[in-house]
Amino acid sequence: MLYLDNAATTPVRPEVLEAMAPYLTRWYGNPSSHHTVGEAAADALADARARVARVLGLRAGDVVFTSGGTEANNLAVKGIAIGAWQLSGRRHVVTSPIEHESILESVAYLERIHGFAVTRVGVDGVGRIDADAVADAVCDDTALVSIGYANNEVGTVQDATAIARAVRERGVPIHIDAVQAAGWLSLSAAELGVDAITIAGHKVGAPKGTGVLGVRGRIPLEPLLHGGGQERGRRSGTEDVAGAVAIATALELADGERAAASARVSAVRDAFIARVLTLVPSARLTGDPVQRLPGTASFTFAGTSGEAVLLELERRGVVSSSGSACAAGSDEPSHVLLAMGIAPEVAQTAVRFTLPHGWTAGLDAVADAVAASVAAVGSNA
Secondary structure, three states: OEEEEEEOOOOOOOOHHHHHHHOOOOOOOOOOOOHHHHHHHHHHHHHHHHHHHHHOOOHHHHEEEEEOOHHHHHHHHHHHHHHHHHHHHEEEEEEEOOOOOHOOOOHHHHHHHHHHEEEEEOOOOOOOOOOHHHHHOOOOOOOEEEEEOOOOOOEOOHHHHHHHHHHHHHOOOOOEOOOOOOOOOOOOOOHHHEEEEEEEEOOOOOOOOEEEEEEEEOOOOOOOOOOOOOOHHHHOOOOOOOHHHHHHHHHHHHHHHHHHHHHHHHHHHHHHHHHHHOOOEEEOOOOOOOOOOOOOOOEOOOOOOHHHHHHHHHHHOOEEEEEEEEOOOOOEEEHHHEEEOOOOOHHHOEEEEEEEOOOOOOOOHHHHHHHHHHHHHHOOO
């Protein structure tokens, strides 16, 4: 079976398992405990925090360990927006309609429960967000701008630096969701000019349930979890030391391999896209044809059912997806594709292929399987 759904999750890397194992067995102490075992755990936690901070171009104290990307996005959006509201009375958030559900639902919560006004800046037909449009949406009441660095369904990469520059000129904090960008793009908040950045460990070879919010110390952040005041009061709860070590190790490895992996996988992706578009007349590439994640190739196949194509592909030994794993089980067409102007009946034919960072082989056989699967579904329609 060939697994091409790495945007949903990736296997834990052997190096990561090895690094985290001592903190599940020998040095399993609570990092808040004042004895040898607890202090060893605290030292490992501090080291992991410093390592993550180096990858993110932040200070160690800016790193908050979370249970994953969803919690990190919730903490970023709700925590920064409510913090700004409490400090200055601002109650307006800017985002886009193609964001991950953890962003969209957090913004909707602010709107519904706390009376925030929300501006959702539209995208073009390939999922690009215009930096000037974001800047124009910012007003004196804006508490936060939250934008995805790279889209999880179609792979379109935003010009995060340009968007951040436009927003920061207005004195408004900007958060980027970099969950899909990790391992493919620079994660340096200093280079990007952003104030907050979120990462999910299981996208880069760490276990599920590990995540990071990097947020500059000067940004007020209202905690969502209350208790013992861990993570400098920003996220209470006994820290997952092994998870912190795991995500630090995975991020370092992925960032070190980033340039070579991006070049190698982009070439494979482009050849695959070209072959699918040649073999399948109904195929349409979704997302930006150039400014896209190296490992993402996403298509619609008009006149088919995306779910039926996926079943045919799996029968031929290829595992892929119809879009976001977080929307699994939904019969609704992708909100991302709809926002890009794709008709609902076409959006429901979407299929996404996502490669791992270490991929080296060609995908001609997969393209052939796609053509055969679409033909089989079409003949049964």
